[in-house]
Amino acid sequence: MILNEDKLNSQLNFVLNKIPFAVLMESYERRLQFVNQNFCQLFHIPLSPEQLIGFDCKLAATQSAPMFSNPTQFLERIDEILTAEEFVSHELVELADGRSFLRDYLPIINEGVHDGHVWIYYDYTEARTMEYHILHLKKFYEQILNHIPADIAVFNKKHQYIFINQTAIRDESLREWLINKDDYDFVKYRGKDSTFAEERREAFNQAISTKKVYEFLEEGINREGAQKFNLRRFQPIFQENGELEFVVGYGIDVTSLKKTEEYARQKDIIFAKVADLLDVVVIVIDHNFQVVFVNAAYESFFGIPTSQIIGKEIEAIAIDDTSIIRKDIVLYQQTNYAHHTAKVYQVKDKYGMTKYFSYSFTPYVQGKAGNVNYAVFLSDVSDQYYAVAELQKIIDKERRLNELKSGFVNIVSHEMRTPMSVIQSSAEILEMLNDADKISKPQLQLHLSRIINEVKGMESLMKELLLVSKIEGGKMVFKPSPQNMSEFIEQVIAANFSPYEDGRQIVLLLKGNEHPVYFDRLMMTHILKNLIENAFKYSSNKKSPIFRLRYHKTGVSILIKDFGIGIPEKDIPNLFKAFARASNVEGIKGTGLGLLVVKYFVDFHKASIHFRSKQNQGTSVLLELKNHDT
Template identity: 25%
Template sequence: MISDLAHTTDTVVSTLLLMADRVLEVSRDGAIVNEWASPEGEGKMTPADSNALVYKLSYLVKACIDEKKNESLEYSITSGDTVSKYKVRVLSGQPGRMDNVLVAIELLSAKKVGKITELVWKQVLDASGDGMWDVNIPEQTISFSARWHKTFGHASQDIRTIADWVAMIHPDDRNAALHNKDEYLEDGMTSYRSEFRVLCSDGSYKWVMSKGMIVARDNDGKPLRFIGTHTDINAHRTAEERYFSTAQLLSKLINNLHDGVLVIDENKKILYANQMFCDIYNVSEHPSLLIGMDVYQSIASRMPFYKDPQRFYDRTVEVLTRQEIVLNEEWEMVNGKIIGRDHIPLTLGKDNKGCIWKFRDITVQKNTEKQLADLRNFYEQILNQIAADIVVFDDELRYLFINPTAIKNKELREWMIGKTDEDYCRVRNRSFELVERRRRIFDEAIATRHNVEWEEMLVNKDGEPEYHLRNHYPVFDEQGKHVMSIGYGLNITDRVKAQQELQTSRDTFASAFNDSGIGMALLSHEGMWLDANSVLCEITGYTKEELQRLSLKDITHPEDVNTYREQVERMLRREISTYNGEKRLVSKRGATLLVSFTLSLVRTNDGLPKFFIVQVIDITGKKEMELELRKKNEELELARQNLLNKVNQLEDLSHIIAHNLRGPAGNIKMLSETLLEQQTQRNNGEPAQDEVFTQDEALLLIHDSSMSLMDSLSTLMQITQIKLNKEIPKDDCDVVAIVNDICNQLQSAILEKQAVVRIKLDVTRVQYPKAYLENILYNLISNALKYTISGLVPEIDITTEMQDGHVCIVVRDNGLGIDMDKYGDRLFKLNQVFHQGFESKGIGLYITRTTVESLGGKIEVKSAPNEGSEFIVTL
């Protein structure tokens, strides 16, 4: 298609060159894109002449492009003493060149006009309607003709210097105007021309075209005198700006429409397409490339987009052939979208000038219509489920809709559609007096154009009274005509009865409020006392009138002012309906009262906070008794816990005694029985048996067993003393001396194993039973020396430090360590041994932890096999 356009353009240019000397392709901004010259035209007209002529006719180029029109005119240009007359033809709408035009220029004549005296040409210029200006360059002065002063309203004395003149140029145009002048004067431009706005005497600005030339130079060629004219082009520029603004607005509007637009000319060629048209049909080319395409080719290219492509093609061709108006046709696309289209023929008289197609994506609209239909059904179902009479009347008060609550009988309800209240009363055998009363109410609603509400008392089939609240709401159209009415009826029998009961409740509440045995009051949601009974006045010492001048905050203890602020805000937010707590009030006499305080929020019918009901009970004496009772209970509980601990400790001790003394005691019993039996045999002269033990051996075994029994008893006595938590006096212990003394006691083991003992004691004195502290340190240090790794020099670190106000003693070694995953839960239990081959009874760590914990401390262990152990004792 592009090659066809190029061929068409060449043909048009060749045709124009048969009648013109030069053909130019000119863009909207006045730039010459292409230029062709006939053989005869090469000598008649230079490219400079072409540029000057196009520059002068730039306004015409823009108008032809925007209005898609052709123009032909004659134009004269004076250069020096020669006046050239040209025939100019401007052609727009060339295929593929919607933003360019072809300009054909033919030179008609060129005449010499000779020299004109200064006075004559000034008079000629003034007579032409152009104001003349005259600049004396060396003196930097300027003068204007009478015509100029009349045009712009300035007096001759207002503008005398170039500076005066420059101040008259619009600030936005000043730099460009001065640049054009300097470019002509300094750079030797062949002509001077500039357009700018000039300040008039009334404060307005006018557009002028300024043209001029140098008429005198000095011996060095420097310009001395510069003269020219100002042509008033204000109307032209204003119209031009308005035209281009409107054209740009319309172009932008069409290009940004949500509808696709396609314009077809009378030859069934595409004349215009906007971007939305291309978007709807996934056309990737710019819309301008569709211009000139045959419309039937376009229709065929769009067939694959439709679910029924052949029907689309046939129908479109039919519409184009018949030139009929088509509105809101709907077509389904293969992608699930629905496209609506309109066809509007363009005619001038009886002549066909083409047509306009408009396309729009109505998928959302159609889906919305379906949703609205579903929504209508949904709301109708809701109306049918509402437990209220809902009816709709037409403008003559015939029923259009009735829900089942209004008439439960389906057949009767369907029969009533289109009927009136009179018909209904005949069927239900109701009094026509009711109908007449309703008719008057309906007329009132229509006359006042407002909803009318009233109550009716009816008697049901059981002969009991029923109360109904009725509403009649008239609906009017935009012209103010009554089109329908909506009736809403609600059975309010329960509400009426509730109101009656409410009145009874109010009377009851008033009695309970005034005669209550506890303090009661009404409090505004701002915290002001509204009312108070005599009990509250007695509690606070204030009279009712005094309280009504105060707020709750005024008689609340300062520390309790914000106590229940959060709960009050929660009640206001409907998160809770009531709150009960305790707070302190200050009586009129200044006494602090502890009260039980209950708040309940009462709201208006609109759900807004109305007031709080406050209940106040003075619990000052009761609270003091509760505190005393709680103190006694806590003391009893502490005594009970201590007693239970003693019992538990004695039970543990009994198990230990049974376990540790059974072995030695059993050995002594067995040895004594054996010796007695042997002695009896000897005394009775019985035959000698093989003796199990000799007397000396038995005595030795009994001695060993008794010593073991004494050791166990000593250990148990030590454990008993610790567990029974006897009052043990604390000593001012010198930790440095104790550690050094223990190291001296263990000196032989230290020397034997060549152990390295490092001591760093940040805390040197502690308040602790000295014997217990020595026992704790001895067990930990001796264990560090005992459980060492063969071939590895033992290293032992003994440190003290303060942590969180407590003394911490740390004994760290690099010995065998303990598998905490395996033995961690048994580490401090009695008779536990974790390393074989060492003389150990499994008592030391048990006694150490028992000692530490009995005095309120704790012991922790960090250890791993072959990585040493770290014992941390917090006193």
């Protein structure tokens, strides 16, 4: 029956438009059924609520995702909530424009069926702003200092740390430990020589005594054991009465500048000229994982000047996953053997075109100092890659054909052997009883019924095999026309499932305003018969399946829900493969071809089909069919 919801909708509209919250209701298929004016105002939607009715909420969410601070997380969280089908209360949502919302979610359950979704949003911006105002004031300057690309520390009169920024010490626990301690404590903690602590103390005292900025160059070793240079300054800050308040210390890493000078002196002119003549991209990396040379092919391909990469660490190379290069270098440093990791990089050239580069690297000794450098070679293998990809497509197609043939042999040998055995057994029994003149009418009827049922089963299998063959051979003609979908469904159910063989009747629900739907009658009959048959077949001794047809502006959606054995999660990706059946259907007849044909026919209609299932709880199949003009 078609439900009249006008009166209920009128009452709901009055109430929901008066509450001070943004409310959106959508159907199970995610079609917008109601939205109040507060929702349009909250999200700056330039349309009225009435104009939004019937919109695809999944598409709308995707289009509006950039409004949120983390679009990907926003969409993934919606999917998690819809999958869980559980109430959600006061979940915080951050927007890209700085606003903060609280969100509630309520699943709509109607007659045991999940019928839709309700979303409620509250503007939490002002409250959240007040909440963070004090923290913002406290951390404002600290955040600025933490993001300055220099080592910054603040000392008290005793040369003890009272603040250290993240650039100076990345380890948060170490930064906290060092507060109210000095460099002598630090070197003792690290087990290092105290020389540099003494030099810093002397520079600190010089800055205080001269009341001026004191600058010095500090040479040291970084965590990787490489030489490091820092230009350090101490700036004393005095109060108006001349008393020292604190001292600001800051340092700038000038290692790259000094190394660039050294690299310029060591650069091999002959190697550079030869490398610049190659079509292969050449990148030279030193033992500290810094780029010391790139050839002309690099700049020609990527459009990036060499000056922007020389002296930088290998992560500056315009390719993804430079960890492969780093791992190969580390492995060579540990084993003194040039292992080679096979890798093909997918990169964009300076024109934005996708290219494929194979990677290789070679260690070599550079200069009189005997330092080991590493030459990385990137060769354009795009033509070979595309050729291999085409070949792989051919191989995959051949593999699928072989799987289809193998599956055909297995299914036929299995599905034919059993019915033939039953037919032969029944025929022999009838022959024996007839010869002995002891055959009775019930015995005759029993064995004839067995023979007829098995013949029908073999006939059904052969029909499905012939149908698959006809589709695969491109001989299936798609003939859609505008038809009354609700009448068609009632006819299919009446002719085949009224009632089902176990006496159950399917529960039919029709919703929305009827309109003609374009579909191929023969194909749609096969689709519905298969899906309804499965709903009954795999829910034996359970309550009757539910069939719901819903009309909406852009087409129709069909939901078939049973309460049977369900489908194991690991089997769902294989549902539309030839001869594939779920792992929990033992003892239930089937060929593994039904859903394959269904998927073919769904694709003919340019429709979509989705399964949602929980083992031992049932399965829901959603078929969405668009209008002809969309």
